[in-house]
Amino acid sequence: MKTLRTITVAAVSALALIVSGCGTGASVQDANNINPTGDIKAREISWLLSRPADGGVITAMNKIAKEYAKKHPGFSLNLITTPDRPSYIQKLETLAAAKKLPELFDIDATPFAQKLAASGNMINIEKLLKDMNLYDEYRTSALDYQRFDDGSLYMVPFESQVEVFFYNKALFKQAGVEVPATLDDFPKVCKALRAKGITPIALDGQDMWPLERYMAYYPFRASGGDYIKQLKRGKAKLSDEVGRQAVEWMASLGEAGCFQEGFSSTGYSDAQALFTTGKAAIYNDGSWDASALATDSLNSEVRDDVDYFHLPVIENSATAQNEYVAPSGIGMAVNSQSFDPLVRDFLEFALKRYPEVYGSSGQISPTTNVEPTIPDNATPLYKRLFEDADNVGQTTAMPWDTQLDSTSNTRLQQELPLLVQGDVSVDEFISTMDKVIAENGPKAFAED
């Protein structure tokens, strides 16, 4: 009997321990304390990021960190990168749940990020940049891309990009087609290219977000950014006129055979290779790939035939030709729990140095205070891409993967290939997604 009682007490205590262990005890930190007091004590700080290991941002930040370390012996910047975005997000969310986020971490302006910010885990970047007298140096579009819907800013942009449709002029000529003037011209163009045995559009379907971009295009032209803002909260539906048009357009791309066979399991390099080897006519990509698509490293057989066009409009378009996806990349958040004089001082040093160092590597800075350097081996497209970055319109098309709650987003990414492949009908797609968003969207944005 005594043994039984002992076991019961032990079991209850263990259960209590487990429950308390699982508890979050979310304590609200001061996200607005941008000037922590105390001495600058050099140590290693970490930045968990999702960027190419040999890309411009990491190269520039490594250089800057070394410069800072010369003035502050003992300082080092530990860059932990996971370029594969889905894996990165899983890592980030797990660390956030375990309250083990490092001093700096990359995050998009997602509902999850908004929750992190609301619980006081991220420093208010607008205040920080203003305090450092850097705020006005940034491109408005670069900052806007990082903002939450309420206009608040909790991430620092490190890039300025434009997304365009690269196309092969020779293949277009061979099929007797012109650049699509409207989104509704896409299926016609695809059919004509298919008829000549040419793959119309090369798509990296394995990463899922590239196909989701296409889903965002029609609503952006029909209603600007409003539709997705309403849709993600469950206040608009895909069965509404704008949503249905978008879904029907996606299905029409599939019917016209726009994407290569097996696109949903094609990876990034294979998709790009389809375009650069002259097998595919169109490739929707960003200026971050300018070094591959707009320099002499591009296959010489297609180099002179490569050009690009912007996201076509639609009839009665709500957004202009120079308004399209112009992201400033994944943003960097600053962990408020480990924000101390060293982190603040390093950030001030780094953000002041960054535009010059980054710009000199042939990249477009998120600020307006440096002249970009065009590499010697660039084709004329390179310069045009840079000029476009200066001329993007006021409204930016927001990628839906940064807007929807994660459950709805995962399901959308799973359903879209099926819609385009013709494995689910337009009505089935709409009904499934409206149900999923109605269940998850309002919950995710309940704190608005």
Next chain:
Amino acid sequence: MMLPSRSKKSVLIFLVPPLLFYGAGVLLPVVQSLVLSFFSWDGISDMKFVGFSNYVQMLSNDSVFWQAFGNSMIYLVICLTLQLGGALLVATLLLQITKGRDLIKTLYLLPAVISTVAIGFLFQRIYSVDPVGLLNRLLDVVGLSGLQQAWLSNPSTILAAVSFPEGWRFSGLYMLIIYAAFMAVPTELEEAAKLDGVNNWQMFSKIRFPYIRPVWITTTIMAVTYALRGFDIPYLLSNSRYGQLVTTYMYRTAFTNTNYGYASAMAVFIVIECLVAVGLIFVFMKRKVDE
């Protein structure tokens, strides 16, 4: 027989540390998952007690879960057929040959030592349609170009495509276990049977297989529980819900959708599913022995 007290102490000394490790590494997380399954938690906000609603949602209102469960069952059948069926066949054939036996064993075991990620990449290439992968090329060579397709994109082939590598990968391991068991069958028993004039099938079904039944049960339990927990290759090869298992759905629910409570309910389901499967195997095999 009672152990002397000194031996009892020795047993305790040797058994307690591994039991503690087992408790901390296996039982505690299972209990934690059980507790978490009664909560709604996104990893940031406070946990909210929701009673059985995660289970109600999972069992009555989530078609994706049931699709994943159906996929898991088909995945199990494919893996068991390839692993146990293939292993038994190859082990039996190996008994018939003498030359090159070790080479065949090594080659057959090789996939079990290759890393999962490498196998994932390998099969992505094998199934590819553009650029043409090995499978589609082979079909073309043998005149079956009409069957060429995107194996990882077509909803009717995704599940088989993600199951095959897992089945293929471990069949060599089970073959070794079964082959070792066959080697332990006493030669005099086989010789006596031969003198009685049994044919090959009778030798297998009446002599060898009944002799290795305990090993077969263990191997079946291993293969079933591994297949029910199968995760890595299906996760690496496909994002589609047509190739999604309960395990990969659980993982996405927890670590992509940050719905830890709901994912824990699925984790509890997987634990129960494995226990039921092992129980059924025991009952089934015991009944066979009794017969």
